[in-house]
Amino acid sequence: MKLTEIRLQRLKMKLNNPFRNSISAVNAKELYIITAIDEAGIEGYGETVAFDTPWYTEETVATNRMAIESWLIPLLREKTISHPEEITELFSVVKRNQMAKAAVEEAIWDLYAKQTETPLYQLLGGNRTKIAAGISLGIEPDVKDLLKKIEQKVIAGCPRVKVKIKKGWDMDILREIRRHFPTLPLMADANSAYCIRDLDYLRQLDEFDLMMIEQPFEDGDFADHAQLQRAIKTPVCLDESIHSLQDVRTALELGSCKVINIKIGRVGGLAEAKKIHDYCFARNIPVWCGGMLEAGIGRAHNIALASLPGFTLPGDIGGSAHYWKKDIIHPEVVVTNGEITVPKSPGIGYEIDRDAIRKYLIEEQIFPL
Ligand SMILES: O=C(O)CCC(=O)c1ccccc1C(=O)O
């Protein structure tokens, strides 16, 4: 394929509900929509997922912009790409900057899928027609607010609920949730709120019959996570620790976790996400698709990825209306009986809602290639 142009559009979108975790509160999201355009005028879309500040990983909206403009777009100049799987290698001269790379790579996957008139999910090797939705609930002012939100989601048919925990909002909250919802498929995400000194304290997690505990310790603490996993029955799942297939190998060989959360942005793109999926699938390690409070384009890519056979657990993929008053795709993502139908039209399978984009747009720039 020959790319003629990359378009960057910076959007600012207000979340329906502020999202609080152990470190940060997100009220609104700024993001870049990346559009890759070919000689025939076909457009492919990607979305950056970093936040305003580097609380989740080191990347931010500003570093995404700098990496894309200064290093990634120049790498695309005068290149003929025959398959999107070549992008990982092409971008490998730039270290890390996974979310920047992933957004550009997503746009090229979508473009390639449209050029070949194939749904993206099929191109990736997906075989599900529907995927299970899942919801992630932040830290609330009061446990009653959280219980009310869980109840709404359970009534709507949500197949699993994830809650955020931190010191002072953990065992008592989980006990209270279990008192009201004894059999609900439930998991907890700590976003690194604990450290190895809390090992004895964390043994209490085994009381709550959780599907897993997500990222209890810091990013690089593979050895400490392994020690925890040996001490508790609750499966440990790694999120922030996993930037590549190599990290997955380290985690599994050390016994740091039993489950992997795959996020396209965190691992540098769909090709690496698929490699991680294939590696885990061959070893019977369950994976699920994490979320970054995406707008519609990022969500569409997540849905395509989650259609692969190894995504056996519901991910953090909710309907558009859970996050936004108005999403930027048409139709919006809807959850019916706890499931999302994987779209079958070429590429990501959703149209861009240009009016919505215009409403959220704060900056636009075109880079000819
Ligand atoms: O609903 C979503 O998109 C995911 C919610 C979520 O848990 C999350 C949101 C932003 C950043 C990190 C995380 C996380 O999985 O740790």
Ligand SMILES: [Mg+2]
């Ligand atoms: Mg997480």
